[in-house]
Amino acid sequence: MIAREIVRDSRGFPPGTMLPPEAKLLERYRVSRQSLREALRMLEVQGLVVIRPGPGGGPMIAEADSWHFGRMASLYFHLAGATYRDTLEARLILEPMVCGIIAQKQDPEHIQALKNYLESSKTTMEGKVPPSSFEISKEQETVLEFHAMLMTMVGNPVITLLARSIQDLRVDPTGNHAGHLEGDILLVHDMIARAIIEGRSAQAEQLMREHIQEFIQYELDNDPAYLEQTVSWR
Numbered sequence: 471m472i473a474r475e476i477v478r479d480s481r482g483f484p485p486g487t488m489l490p491p492e493a494k495l496l497e498r499y500r501v502s503r504q505s506l507r508e509a510l511r512m513l514e515v516q517g518l519v520v521i522r523p524g525p526g527g528g529p530m531i532a533e534a535d536s537w538h539f540g541r542m543a544s545l546y547f548h549l550a551g552a553t554y555r556d557t558l559e560a561r562l563i564l565e566p567m568v569c570g571i572i573a574q575k576q577d578p579e580h581i582q583a584l585k586n587y588l589e590s591s592k593t594t595m596e597g598k599v600p601p602s603s604f605e606i607s608k609e610q611e612t613v614l615e616f617h618a619m620l621m622t623m624v625g626n627p628v629i630t631l632l633a634r635s636i637q638d639l640r641v642d643p644t645g646n647h648a649g650h651l652e653g654d655i656l657l658v659h660d661m662i663a664r665a666i667i668e669g670r671s672a673q674a675e676q677l678m679r680e681h682i683q684e685f686i687q688y689e690l691d692n693d694p695a696y697l698e699q700t701v702s703w704r
Contacts, residue, residue, distance in 0.1 A: 561637065569662060569678045572624065
């Protein structure tokens, strides 16, 4: 399959790298112009390439990020009848495990990032939150940044993509819970960060588990109907 071959040949190149001109691609893969363009369109839909129009344009390698992965996965979740409660329960399994792994590994770069987080009361990933169809408050963005930062530290791209894509599915469209976000949640984030920094893996896991359980309960108390909705295709 031509799309698979293009992906295979593009591995290792950084996002933003331009693919060869169409004539070169036709020569390399020995396919019709129509087949090549269909393959590139398919890869564009999946978020793996960007087609730049105009002179000097053409197909460009995109970042294999969790938002595009989650967009594709959300269709499968929708067809499978998965609910938003299911996505939170998946996070309840994945995220505590990730916290334990990070605390055990004690990667100096990750530990420093968490120390920076504690010093500034926000993550060092500002501006890198995946795009959302909802308008989110600054407080919500800070919450999402912390969880996203942790998922990038696990060192396993499969876990990172899975965990972050599930996180991206739930953004509160109403923005009515800012007080809750500013208070208890940010305090717990600090406690989780300290546990990881100090290598207390079991406690880091437990804190994250309780954190997500509390969030599920919060949703049950404030928006129970939402949890039972089938995941929407983004």
